[in-house]
Amino acid sequence: MKEEHLPNQAPIANGYHETKKHTGFLFPYNVYPCTIPDDFPSVSLHWQDTMEIVYIKKGRGRAQVDLSVFEVHAGDIILALPGHLHGLRHIHGERMEYENIIFDMTFLGSGVIDLCSQKYLLPLLRNEWKLPVCVTPLDDCHASLSACLDNADMLCSLRPTGYELEVKADMMKFFSILFRTADPAKQEPPVPANIDRLKTILHLIEEQFQQPLTVEEAADVCGYSASHFMRWFRQVTGTSFIHYLNRFRLEKAFQELKTTEKTVLEISQEVGFDNLSNFNRLFKKQFLMTPRELRTVKKELPST
CATH class of the missing domain: 2.60.120.280 (Regulatory protein AraC)
Structure with a gap:
């Protein structure tokens, strides 16, 4: 189309x-x-x-x-x-x-x-x-x-x-x-408050993913205790807050690796990881290849 x-x-x-x-x-x-x-x-x-x-x-x-x-x-x-x-x-x-x-x-x-x-x-x-x-x-x-x-x-x-x-x-x-x-x-009533609260957390992640962001800080935005927030977030997204945050960071890194010539270390730090080994480990777990392997695949693709 x-x-x-x-x-x-x-x-x-x-x-x-x-x-x-x-x-x-x-x-x-x-x-x-x-x-x-x-x-x-x-x-x-x-x-x-x-x-x-x-x-x-x-x-x-x-x-x-x-x-x-x-x-x-x-x-x-x-x-x-x-x-x-x-x-x-x-x-x-x-x-x-x-x-x-x-x-x-x-x-x-x-x-x-x-x-x-x-x-x-x-x-x-x-x-x-x-x-x-x-x-x-x-x-x-x-x-x-x-x-x-x-x-x-x-x-x-x-x-x-x-x-x-x-x-x-x-x-x-x-x-x-x-x-x-x-x-x-x-017909169901208007969108529940859970959706608006989730939007607030997603906006927080978008704004602060490059910085340290804790469960306690996110919970405070919702007015929840940390334990209640963790249960609630898993219920509405199917995963933990930390996993969701890291996945968001890794996907940002994926795009940077494909579209820029920045080093892996620079990109890992820009998206919020302060440990390169941890970044490489999580990246491979998420995408089944290392950041360097992704770069190799990108270079092997024919130019358009």
């Missing part, structure tokens, strides 16, 4: 609250082809003010939307509503190709005063509707939903006259199908 109006470059979240402008003002719809781990080892938990649909094309990996963590496979469609946490992780030995479909909700008419906006789009943005976060090929609605995405894909590649109208129509149909899968009588 061709990206619309922007260079063919996959977006990388620079912070947990993604503010990069992915969409154009006149036609706010963009698609980015991405591959994990080729482009980057993972997409850290983050949120943004735009809609994001992740369409898995090949392989398998892991995804998280808010507090739900699940494995994804080719054909799966992941829905990340504005303001909701989401991220992707690779599975060792696996390669996952997917498309990021990103657009502003105004593309569907959320800023218009009409029945569709008042009955569906605005309540969706207020978390008054609960749509499925992942649709798999086993779900009844999958064929119809994937047909909408595939047709929009074809239109953006060929760009026939009037294609913008049909892409918009495809997205409107996509959401009309999703709304039919939701049961208004069983």
